[in-house]
Amino acid sequence: MSDLALEALVGPGKADHTEPPWRAQARTLGATWLAEHPMPTRRDESWRYTPVDQVISAIADVARPASTVDVTSDAIDALVGVHDGPRLVFVNGGFHPGSSQLTPLDGVDLAPLSSMTEHPDADAVQCTPEPDRLNGFTALNGLAGDDGASVRVRAGAAPTVSVHLVHVSVPEADQPIITHPASAIVIEAGAHASIIESYVAVGGAPLTNASTVIDVADHGQLTYHRVQTEPAEAVHIGYVRIRLAAHARAHARSLSIGARISRVELDVSADGDHASIDVEGLYVPNDRQQHDHVITIDHIGSHTRSNQRFKGVVDGHARGAFTGKIVVRPGTTDTEAHQANDSLVLTPHAQSDTRPWLEILADDVRCTHGATIGRLDDQSLFYLRSRGIPLAEARRILIDAFSSSITEAIEPESLRSHLSEQITKARAQGSP
């Protein structure tokens, strides 16, 4: 990518000398990577189901947002729901104090990354993945350096409410914009926390290229929800890096509900012995939306356990895709890794792709994977209709029942009900 194109994407002259070391490092890392590597193409295995050429050509037409747009707290409530606990809001890649709620929470340090300059923890901030895990988009994110959250849950803390991080795009006039939000989350030893990240937009066709790096220390426990409910014309590229230390546990859910093109990558490594991760997700593309999930679970420690469960409801002319990669490193013992992907294809034009991708380089492994792709069951539909339930409602009931195994356990309840509304709304928009 040429310097000129890069400058258009990240804005001129941002690399000043006042930025903290972690920011300078991310920027250098991104710039170096981009100078040495091309952007991904569909020939790259992990980008096969994302129309990455369309994403890159859309990027060519965007502007960097002005930092002075405004949006009301009420508008954000409607987009992301209202949940107990503090909320950090970023509008067009900049911290938005007006709609944020920084109620102090015992044992939790919460601030915009941009404020992590003189802070004692500033040196420890990591908002980009390791160099060998970068791709063109995460490199671009590091280079652009938009704002995001810094969350640190102190050792042993167990806040009873969720921390909510909200990324809002507000396109200006007719000009599509791109933002590169980056967040860093640390769950210290023995801490328990619940974190929600929401990606939304106030209309238009924004591009989002997001990155979140999460570290869970020894015996830490994290529940993480990543919710993408952008408008039907949006383009969303998201990356989440989760590193688990010994005995750490995480339960992550990714819900891909909006956007014309959405690709979410969850890149997890069970670094420490006895680390454990559950990753679940739901994607509901309709119309001509293309939703892709790419999951990697890298079993680096021994006695580690992972479980992936993803479901897709693919309607209209949409495409849904799931790639689930399991890596078991040589020399590890007692690894357990499971994976399931079920999709419901609602029309003859909808398409669903599922791909297990296993690299098992050790012997002491229990690994299962399974995938199903099916239509709504005719017999179940007939049964409901024979009781007087109209066809459209019978279909809705069966689709909800299919997704419920992913959504029913979502906590807090306020998030579960918000999502249920968002899914219903998104599905209604796309119906012919």
Add this chain to the structure above:
Amino acid sequence: MLHIKGLTASIEGNQILKGVDLDIAPGEVHAIMGPNGAGKSTLSAVLTGRDDYDVSGTVTFKGQDLLTLTPEERAVAGVFLAFQYPIEIPGVGNMYFLRTAVNAVREARGEPTIDARSFLDAVRTRMAELDMDPALLSRAVNTGFSGGEKKRNEILQMTMLEPALAILDETDSGLDIDALRAVAAGIERQRHPDRSMLIITHYPRLLEYVRPDVVHVLRGGRITRSGGPELALELEQDGYGPATPIPANAR
């Protein structure tokens, strides 16, 4: 109530029903008996609107041309089928399903819907009558139910939907004697001057508990004999007899 004339049905080129004629007056209970493969379940499927069959003939239900209605419209008109093999629907709560069905039917008829509290009270009463475990309400529809629980759940749906025509397809199959008695008593309680029933069964056992007004024999896609309740007993002793209809002059 129900007038069937010259009803034929075929699936993938195989003709299963070859001209069924049947009239059921309001309040009457009819039984259709016949050997396996006679077309009994096809008859119930065609009457409730499964679209797998090519159908000809006429079926008039309370003055309406039944064959032009969708399955849900037939339910609203008052047709109910207790399935031979009730469908398991994981992820859909039994209580939610029941209330959605009853309120969908009421709404389509222009009647007020029933609130959750009153509905729950009504369901609990009916469940107690059927000797059903109340825990089945909070489970997914038929999912993991025993054979007997599934059949009772069908009768529960019937008592909540209060149909004008209840078709019971092999409702007795797979039931032990206690379950059979409970189910039969549930059916008996539903007898009403405005409600007709069509009991489809392979064995005469259920008819010892639910006494039909008329018994028909369905063989080879046609009704070959009709008679009073004594016909069921005769069939039990002598079997179903010849496959071809007995000529009228020989009766």
